[in-house]
Structures are given as structure tokens and as C-alpha cells.
Amino acid sequence: MKIRRVNDFVIRFANVNGSGSASANDLLAKTIFRLGVPINPYNIFPSNIQGLPTWFEVRISEKGYLGRRGGVDFIVAVNGQTLRQDYDMVQPGGYFLYDSTRKLPDEYRREDITVIDIPLTRLCNEEFSDPRLQQLLKNIIYIGAVSALLDIPLDTVSQAILKQFKKKPKLAKPNIQALKIGFDYACAHHSNSCGLSIRSSTAVGDRILMDGNTAAGLGALYAGATVVGWYPITPSTSVIETFERFANLYRVDKESGKKNFTVIQAEDELAAIGIAIGAGWSGARAFTATSGPGLSLMTEFLGLAYFAEIPIVLVNVQRCGPSTGMPTRTQQADILASAYSSHGDTRNVLLFPRDPHECFQMTADAFDLADRLQTPVIVMSDLDLGMNNHLCEALHWDDKRKYDRGKVMSAEDLEALTEPWGRYLDVDGDGICYRTYPGTHPDKGAYVTRGTSHNEYAAYTEENQAYERGMKRLMGKWNTARCLVPRPEITIRKKGSKIAALYFGTTTDAAREALDQLESSSIFINEMRIRAYPFQKEVFDFINQHDIVFVIEQNRDSQMKILLSGGCRVSPGRLIAVTHFNGLPITAIIIRNQIHTALLNRKLKQQ
Amino acid sequence: MSYVRSAIRHPDAEKNALGYTRKEYEGAISSLCAGCGHDSISSAIITVCFEMDLEPHRIVKLSGIGCSSKTPAYFLGKSHGFNSVHGRMPSVATGANMANRDLIYIGVSGDGDTASIGIGQFAHVVRRNLNMVYIVMNNGCYGLTKGQDSATADKGSKTKKGSPVVLESIDLCEMAIQGGAGFVARGFSGDKKQMIMMLKAAISHTGLAFVDIVSPCVSFNNVPSSTKSYTWVREHMEASHTFDFIPYCQEISTDYTNGKTTPITLHDGSTIKICKVKNGTDITRRSSAIAELEKAKEQQHILTGVLYLDPDSKDTHEVLGTSAIPLNSMTEKELCPGNELLAKVNDSFR
Ligand SMILES: Cc1ncc(C[n+]2csc(CCOP(=O)(O)OP(=O)(O)O)c2C)c(N)n1
Ligand code: SF4
Ligand SMILES: [Mg+2]
Numbered sequence: 001m002k003i004r005r006v007n008d009f010v011i012r013f014a015n016v017n018g019s020g021s022a023s024a025n026d027l028l029a030k031t032i033f034r035l036g037v038p039i040n041p042y043n044i045f046p047s048n049i050q051g052l053p054t055w056f057e058v059r060i061s062e063k064g065y066l067g068r069r070g071g072v073d074f075i076v077a078v079n080g081q082t083l084r085q086d087y088d089m090v091q092p093g094g095y096f097l098y099d100s101t102r103k104l105p106d107e108y109r110r111e112d113i114t115v116i117d118i119p120l121t122r123l124c125n126e127e128f129s130d131p132r133l134q135q136l137l138k139n140i141i142y143i144g145a146v147s148a149l150l151d152i153p154l155d156t157v158s159q160a161i162l163k164q165f166k167k168k169p170k171l172a173k174p175n176i177q178a179l180k181i182g183f184d185y186a187c188a189h190h191s192n193s194c195g196l197s198i199r200s201s202t203a204v205g206d207r208i209l210m211d212g213n214t215a216a217g218l219g220a221l222y223a224g225a226t227v228v229g230w231y232p233i234t235p236s237t238s239v240i241e242t243f244e245r246f247a248n249l250y251r252v253d254k255e256s257g258k259k260n261f262t263v264i265q266a267e268d269e270l271a272a273i274g275i276a277i278g279a280g281w282s283g284a285r286a287f288t289a290t291s292g293p294g295l296s297l298m299t300e301f302l303g304l305a306y307f308a309e310i311p312i313v314l315v316n317v318q319r320c321g322p323s324t325g326m327p328t329r330t331q332q333a334d335i336l337a338s339a340y341s342s343h344g345d346t347r348n349v350l351l352f353p354r355d356p357h358e359c360f361q362m363t364a365d366a367f368d369l370a371d372r373l374q375t376p377v378i379v380m381s382d383l384d385l386g387m388n389n390h391l392c393e394a395l396h397w398d399d400k401r402k403y404d405r406g407k408v409m410s411a412e413d414l415e416a417l418t419e420p421w422g423r424y425l426d427v428d429g430d431g432i433c434y435r436t437y438p439g440t441h442p443d444k445g446a447y448v449t450r451g452t453s454h455n456e457y458a459a460y461t462e463e464n465q466a467y468e469r470g471m472k473r474l475m476g477k478w479n480t481a482r483c484l485v486p487r488p489e490i491t492i493r494k495k496g497s498k499i500a501a502l503y504f505g506t507t508t509d510a511a512r513e514a515l516d517q518l519e520s521s522s523i524f525i526n527e528m529r530i531r532a533y534p535f536q537k538e539v540f541d542f543i544n545q546h547d548i549v550f551v552i553e554q555n556r557d558s559q560m561k562i563l564l565s566g567g568c569r570v571s572p573g574r575l576i577a578v579t580h581f582n583g584l585p586i587t588a589i590i591i592r593n594q595i596h597t598a599l600l601n602r603k604l605k606q607q
Numbered sequence: 608m609s610y611v612r613s614a615i616r617h618p619d620a621e622k623n624a625l626g627y628t629r630k631e632y633e634g635a636i637s638s639l640c641a642g643c644g645h646d647s648i649s650s651a652i653i654t655v656c657f658e659m660d661l662e663p664h665r666i667v668k669l670s671g672i673g674c675s676s677k678t679p680a681y682f683l684g685k686s687h688g689f690n691s692v693h694g695r696m697p698s699v700a701t702g703a704n705m706a707n708r709d710l711i712y713i714g715v716s717g718d719g720d721t722a723s724i725g726i727g728q729f730a731h732v733v734r735r736n737l738n739m740v741y742i743v744m745n746n747g748c749y750g751l752t753k754g755q756d757s758a759t760a761d762k763g764s765k766t767k768k769g770s771p772v773v774l775e776s777i778d779l780c781e782m783a784i785q786g787g788a789g790f791v792a793r794g795f796s797g798d799k800k801q802m803i804m805m806l807k808a809a810i811s812h813t814g815l816a817f818v819d820i821v822s823p824c825v826s827f828n829n830v831p832s833s834t835k836s837y838t839w840v841r842e843h844m845e846a847s848h849t850f851d852f853i854p855y856c857q858e859i860s861t862d863y864t865n866g867k868t869t870p871i872t873l874h875d876g877s878t879i880k881i882c883k884v885k886n887g888t889d890i891t892r893r894s895s896a897i898a899e900l901e902k903a904k905e906q907q908h909i910l911t912g913v914l915y916l917d918p919d920s921k922d923t924h925e926v927l928g929t930s931a932i933p934l935n936s937m938t939e940k941e942l943c944p945g946n947e948l949l950a951k952v953n954d955s956f957r
Binding site for chain 2: 034208209210214218221222223224226227229246250251253256257258259260261262264266267268270271272273274275276277278279280281282283284286300301304394395396397398399401402403436437438439440441442443446447448449450451452459460
């Protein structure tokens with residue numbers, strides 16, 4: 001039985017990296033998106049530049065489920081190295097398209113799938129002689145064939161090509177030619193083979209297709225970041241590259257040609273965050289972005305910024321650890337390392353964006369929070385979110401919005417003081433003290449910032465009580481932070497249900513889909529999406545209102561669960577871990593199965 | 608505590624052009640060992656800033672960790688300071704300077720702080736040619752952790768408790784010259800006059816001015832067998848050049864126009880006059896500057912003075928083309944591109 005579905009399937013492309021397939025595959029994804037059909041494209045790539053297997057998967061979902069679904073309905077297998085693996089992974093009833101220039105080996109004998117043979121290499125070499133172009137155009141030929149098979153009008157894809165090559169119209173011509181070759185071949189030889197189809201829709205609406213790193217870079221730009229220190233590391237690099245690209249467009253003074261920003265590629269992550277701290281201390285908005293190993297290197301400085309109370313923003317695009325781990329795979333496994341980064345009693349504010357729109361917003365908000373709280377704020381993105389395109393709400397900036405620079409004393413403020421000013425004196429009782437920028441006033445407001453213990457007036461002290469007072473005040477500030485960070489998002493599926501689930505960041509889409517599926521079999525699970533750390537009272541209240549709460553996350557050790565238990569405000573027995581950590585994004589099926597099993601076991605135990 | 612300062616001052620203690628007395632450039636009372644070289648350097652910094660009529664609040668002092676890095680607390684009490692983490696002063700200084708290019712940055716570090724844990728940051732701040740004065744108070748040991756050998760301890764040199772150093776030493780001045788610092792000098796905490804000249808020139812210079820000052824640690828490394836001891840340095844010190852620093856507002860005295868001297872004009876218009884006592888060394892050439900240092904070493908001499916100077920030195924801001932207006936003073940107006948542009952950005956993602 002062939003799978004027959006409209007606007008609801010998963011297509012996967014198996015390629016060799018460095019072969020130009022990425023832009024071809026992206027072309028098809030964009031075309032479907034422009035037809036108004038929600039998609040979730042996902043790139044599985046190796047940690048090298050050329051020659052290793054890479055896969056590009058697109059989930060198409062009219063209903064708007066944007067998490068990874070798992071399973072593949074249609075595979076375009078153009079990488080000989082993984083042919084067998086790709087052949088085996090097609091769902092029963094699915095489709096296998098391959099380059100039939102070379103015959104499929106005899107032992108490929110599945111009868112439950114439809115094999116679509118297209119002689120890609122032959123078609124390509126017959127038409128194009130330039131060997132440099134051959135590789136690239138072969139990709140476009142299969143795009144043409146797939147378009148035909150999925151009932152996508154040729155014209156729509158051609159338009160996408162024209163848009164892509166707007167600046168190089170010469171290249172558009174052979175591309176369109178290649179597209180047509182594939183399209184015509186598929187029409188002629190496989191006209192009724194494929195039961196999967198794309199039909200134009202209005203489901204996308206006003207939404208955009210963007211990656212989280214672009215959004216985070218833009219967020220920093222809009223929030224007024226001026227000083228960036230960074231060190232390249234996958235998957236965070238493009239946060240900075242985006243910032244710099246747009247800053248070069250929008251932040252260069254027209255008259256002088258001078259830059260109203262600076263990006264310093266540092267010698268390592270120690271220096272990258274040191275630069276951000278120096279600039280934040282001086283009153284510029286500053287940030288850095290990193291991933292796993294870089295976060296480890298930044299820990300000493302994060303403690304300094306926490307203890308000396310210096311605002312900085314760190315975008316942490318998490319990847320698979322420990323150590324170098326799987327650098328091109330995703331995880332949410334830096335929760336504890338970020339929350340408690342640095343020795344001693346250090347705590348850092350975390351924000352958990354779920355999609356690029358929130359990457360933009362939360363990165364921008366992080367600057368206000370950092371300035372207001374005078375402490376590091378870490379935006380917890382991940383590789384899936386950062387490096388893949390996601391369908392999300394269009395970005396918006398309120399032009400009336402003013403940057404909240406927090407409690408900063410101007411020369412006039414200092415002049416007007418009747419009491420001596422103390423850098424670490426809690427005048428307002430919210431744990432946040434007033435700071436000065438260097439150079440503000442000739443004889444007021446200067447002090448030595450230090451990571452050693454200090455009293456209310458910033459003087460070095462080894463007096464135990466003074467140290468303790470300072471540490472307690474930082475706890476007071478932490479409680480203020482609780483009120484300022486984004487609140488959780490709670491959905492009650494059924495009032496009085498005693499079962500709940502909790503998730504955050506890129507687990508959101510898959511989790512919601514799983515909970516929908518469970519609901520359709522009458523298992524009602526209330527849900528909460530955590531958006532920040534420190535946790536608010538309502539986070540604990542929600543947990544305590546339920547008998548069991550599934551904590552869904554993408555790491556082995558249930559780090560969010562540990563963080564939630566840390567405050568001792570919930571009984572740990574209530575929390576049940578749902579985890580996934582193989583480096584690929586979590587899917588609805590994984591979540592649903594784990595929850596199902598846990599509920600069954602519980603029932604058995606109770607009987 | 609190294610000394611007790613007299614609270615009574617002469618009522619008409621000398622004032623500088625800003626109307627400040629020297630006292631107003633002092634800091635808290637030092638907690639370093641009596642006789643520690645670092646205190647003499649602090650004192651020289653105070654004199655220099657006082658005599659150059661620098662506004663204290665326009666100076667930023669930064670340091671890492673070590674006895675040396677504690678000194679910013681002991682000078683320029685009206686200046687902002689940042690006592691950062693071990694070996695990382697250069698990155699903090701880079702950030703602060705990029706945020707506000709209008710202030711004067713004085714970084715203080717130790718030989719452990721710079722030549723070991725912070726050698727990467729040192730090399731790169733030099734390479735960036737950040738506009739700052741970078742002082743290393745070089746005692747050949749880790750004072751604060753009680754006297755272990757540092758990477759600048761000379762081979763064969765011996766500390767109070769240690770055996771002779773078996774490894775090669777790192778010459779930070781040579782590294783700074785190779786790395787791209789626009790100004791490199793070496794002094795001795797026992798020679799205040801030279802230190803003062805040198806630091807004045809360093810502050811006037813635009814770009815990274817690296818000043819390595821041999822500064823004996825009286826508690827752990829001041830035995831005659833150590834090449835960083837007062838006696839050894841006094842016996843082996845050799846001035847590379849006699850030089851004078853002439854601020855631009857001052858008349859150039861005719862003494863220096865006798866052909867034997869090379870005037871080098873700095874960015875702020877002031878001049879350094881180098882009197883060639885040696886055989887025609889050109890301190891504006893990297894290769895000869897390094898050759899001189901190596902030659903002196905062979906003869907067991909410590910070459911002091913301004914060792915290298917690039918009159919065309921370009922600092923980080925100039926190289927990167929950052930705004931002349933300090934970045935930390937900019938607001939939404941200069942920084943936020945606005946929603947209309949964002950709508951365009953959105954469109955390019957459709
Ligand atoms: C990361 C880290 N490692 C070790 C130390 C301990 N420590 C403090 S000062 C110091 C050496 C300082 O030597 P130097 O910079 O030469 O300064 P001096 O005391 O000699 O002036 C060390 C190793 C530290 N503070 N931080
Ligand atoms: S231990 Fe050495 S370096 Fe430290 S204060 Fe004493 S003399 Fe100075
Ligand atoms: Mg030392």
C-alpha cells in the first residue's frame with residue numbers, strides 16, 4: 001500500500017557534504033514554504049567540510065506540527081556511501097528515488113516501497129559539459145523530478161530559482177534548464193508513481209522561515225549591542241556573523257563611514273567573554289556567543305561577572321557534549337553547566353527560546369535584563385534551533401521601546417547625593433545597587449571592581465560578615481530576577497487532571513504534538529513551558545498541583561529536573577524524566593512512547 | 608604595610624595645572640612587603656599622572672591577579688579600576704577600551720600573570736595594538752603564591768629557596784616587539800627617574816605601550832644569585848639610550864638639536880629625543896631592536912630604556928574603523944535600526 005498524503009509527510013535527501021546539495025534542497029523547502037505549507041527543515045551534517053554523508057530532512061505539516069516527526073516517507077538517495085541505510089529507512093509504503101545511472105544492486109528487494117529510478121548523472125552529463133557545473137546541476141535535476149512527483153508546478157520552482165540567482169542571472173539559465181530536465185523526465189516515466197503531494201495552502205500566513213542564530217544576531221543588533229568578543233565554534237558562529245553582517249548594513253555612520261559597533265575575534269573564549277565583560281563594565285552593551293567547549297572556558301569569567309555584578313549577554317547555542325562530543329548534533333545538555341557556571345555559589349539567569357522569533361526577542365530582552373540585574377544573562381539556544389530554518393512569527397520591534405540601562409549614576413546623580421555612594425549598597429532593597437561608568441565624575445563614583453570579596457563600598461575586605469552580607473544580598477537580587485524574567489506558559493488541557501508535562505526550548509513542538517496525540521486517546525496532560533531560570537512561584541505551584549509531572553528534555557541526566565529539584569520546593573518523586581539524547585532532535589513519537597510506558601508501569605504498580 | 612604615610616602635608620604642597628596635589632593621585636595604603644619593587648612603580652605612576660596633569664577620573668587602571676596586580680588599589684584613588692582574574696587583564700582592557708576610547712588605560716600585571724597564564728592574552732592584546740599602557744612588574748617569581756619560579760626567571764638564576772632555573776626565560780619585550788606593540792620599554796623599579804620618563808612617553812603613545820619593569824621581590828627573590836635582585840640588576844643594568852620625553856606643550860630645548868639625537872614625534876604631538884649612546888641603533892626598526900636585546904643578554908646585561916618605537920603606530924580603533932564617539936555613549940537613536948527595516952528583513956526570509 002502506497003502512502004498517499006497531501007501536505008503531510010517527511011521527505012529526506014541523502015547527500016555528500018560539500019557537493020552543493022544544501023542550496024538545492026533548500027530551494028525545494030523554500031518552494032513548499034512559499035506555497036503556504038508549513039515545513040520544518042532539518043540538516044544532519046558531519047563535522048567536516050567535504051566528502052562525508054549529510055542528510056536534509058523536511059517535515060511538511062499542514063496542521064503546523066513543526067517538531068521532527070521521525071520516519072521518512074520519501075527519500076532522495078544520491079549518496080552511494082549510505083544507499084543501503086537510506087533504502088532501509090524508508091517507511092513501508094514510502095518512496096525511494098535514486099540515481100539509476102548505476103543500477104540498484106540485486107539485493108535491494110523491498111516490496112513494500114516504491115522505487116523511482118532517475119538516471120541523474122546521465123541526464124546531467126548529456127546536457128552539461130562543464131564539470132564544475134555538473135555536480136551542482138545534478139542536484140537541481142533531482143529537485144525538478146521531486147517537484148513533478150509532488151505535484152509542485154514547474155513555474156513555482158523556476159520562480160524560486162530566479163529569486164535565488166537574482167544577483168547572478170547568468171547562472172539562473174542552466175539551473176532552470178536542469179530543473180526542467182528532471183521535471184520532464186519524472187513526468188514522462190513516473191507520472192502516477194507517487195502518492196505524496198503538495199497543494200498550496202494559507203497555513204503559513206504571515207510567518208517567516210529563519211534560523212535561530214540569525215534571529216539572535218538581529219536581537220543583539222536591535223538591543224543596541226556595540227561590543228562583541230567571540231571565538232568561532234559550531235554551532236554558534238553564525239550568531240556573530242549575522243550580527244556583523246547586519247551591523248555593516250545598518251550601523252555604519254553615513255557621513256564618517258565609521259562603525260557604531262565593533263566585533264573582535266578573540267584568541268579564545270576566555271578573551272571573548274573578557275572583552276564582553278570589560279565593555280559591559282564600561283557601559284557599552286556587550287555580548288558573546290559560544291557552544292559547549294567555549295562555555296567551559298568561560299566559567300571563571302562568568303563567576304567574576306556574577307560576583308562583581310557586571311552585565312553581559314551570552315548566547316549559548318548548545319551542542320552534543322561532553323567534551324568535543326558530537327559538534328554538529330543537538331542537545332539541551334548545558335542547563336546545569338550554565339545555571340551554575342563557575343565555582344563558588346554562582347547562579348546565572350537563563351532564558352529558553354523555543355523558536356527564532358523568541359531567539360530575537362529573548363536576546364534583545366537579555367540586554368535589558370542584564371543591565372537591570374547587573375549580571376550575566378545566558379540565552380539557551382541549541383544547534384537545532386540555531387542552525388536550522390524554522391517557521392516562526394515575523395520579527396517585530398516596537399519603535400517606542402527604550403533600552404533599560406538599569407541603575408546607573410550620572411554625574412548629576414552623583415552630585416546630588418547627600419549620603420556617600422556605595423557601589424554595592426542596597427539602597428532600594430531589591431538587591432540591585434547603583435553603578436557608575438568609568439570617567440563619569442571628577443571625584444565621585446570611582447571604585448575598584450574586583451572578583452575578591454568586597455564590602456558595600458567596593459573596598460577589599462576579608463571580614464566574614466561583610467562577605468556574607470554581600471552573598472545574601474546577591475540572593476535577594478536573585479529573587480528580584482525571578483519577578484523580571486519571562487513567565488512560564490501554562491496550558492490546562494483538562495481541569496483537575498493530575499498528570500502534567502513540562503518542557504522548554506526546542507522540545508516544545510514535539511512535546512505539544514505528543515500531548516495532542518495522547519489527548520486524542522483520552523489521556524489529558526496539562527502542560528507548562530518553562531521560559532526562564534530562576535523559576536517563578538507559579539512553576540512550583542503548577543508542579544505541586546499535579547501528582548506526576550513529566551519533565552521532557554534533550555539530555556541524558558534530566559538536567560532541568562535536577563534544577564527544579566534544587567530549590568527543594570517540589571518533591572522529587574513527582575517529577576518523571578522523559579529524555580532523549582542521541583543528538584537528533586526529539587520527536588513526538590519518542591515522547592509519546594515514554595509517557596505511555598511510564599503511565600502503564602504506574603498503573604501496574606498501583607494494581 | 609610597607610610604610611606609614613604622614614597625614615600632615617605642607618599646606619601649599621605643589622599643585623599641577625589642574626590644581627591637584629600629588630596626594631590626589633595616590634591610592635590606599637599598600638599592603639605589600641616593605642621594600643617590594645612594586646611599590647616604587649606605583650609611586651612612579653602617581654608622579655607621572657600628577658606631572659602630566661592627567662584628570663584622575665579619565666584614567667582606568669586594570670590588572671590581573673598577583674601582588675603586582677594588587678597595586679592599582681595603591682595608586683590613583685580617584686580613577687576607576689578593574690582587578691580582574693589571573694592573566695586576563697588584556698581582554699577586559701580590550702572590552703573597556705572598545706567601549707570608551709576617550710579614557711586613558713593603564714594595565715598592570717605580573718610576570719606570572721603575563722608570561723604564563725596570560726601569555727595568550729598578552730600576545731593578542733599586543734597584536735591588536737590596543738591603545739593602553741601595559742606594565743609588567745617583573746620579579747621573576749610568583750610573589751603572591753610564595754615564590755615559585757616564573758617564566759621570566761633567567762636560566763641559572765636562583766631564588767631564595769629554589770635551585771637554579773633550568774628552563775629558558777621568556778623575554779616579554781622581545782615578544783612585544785615581534786607581536787606588533789608600537790612602543791616597548793624596559794625599566795628598573797630602582798631607577799625612578801628613568802621609569803618616570805619612560806611611563807610619560809608610554810602614556811603619550813597611541814597604541815600598545817609595553818613597559819617591562821624589573822621589580823625585585825624582597826621576600827622570595829632578592830638574593831644575589833637571582834638576576835631579578837636589586838644588587839644583580841644594579842650591577843648589570845645598561846641604558847640603551849639616554850632619552851628625554853618632551854610633552855608637546857613644552858619648548859624643545861636646544862640641547863637636543865645637536866645632531867646627535869633623533870627626535871621621534873608621538874601621536875599627541877609630544878616628542879621623544881633619543882640620544883644615541885650606542886653604535887647607531889635604530890629603535891624604530893624591529894630587527895635592530897631585537898638584536899640589541901639579544902646582544903646585551905649575551906653580555907649578561909639588562910638593557911633598559913625605550914627599546915622600540917613605531918611612530919606610525921595605529922591602534923585597534925583606527926584599524927577597525929570604529930566611531931570616534933565612544934560606543935558606550937550611544938543610544939537607541941544611533942543603535943537601533945527600527946521596525947521598518949526589520950519588516951524588510953522579514954521579507955527576505957519569506
Ligand atoms: C586561575 C588561577 N590560578 C592560580 C591562581 C593563584 N595565583 C595567584 S597570584 C599567582 C601568581 C602571581 O605571580 P605574578 O603575576 O608574577 O605576580 P607577583 O605576585 O609576583 O607580583 C597565582 C599563581 C589564581 N589566582 N588564579
Ligand atoms: S611577596 Fe614579593 S612581590 Fe609580593 S609584596 Fe612581597 S615582595 Fe612584593
Ligand atoms: Mg611576579
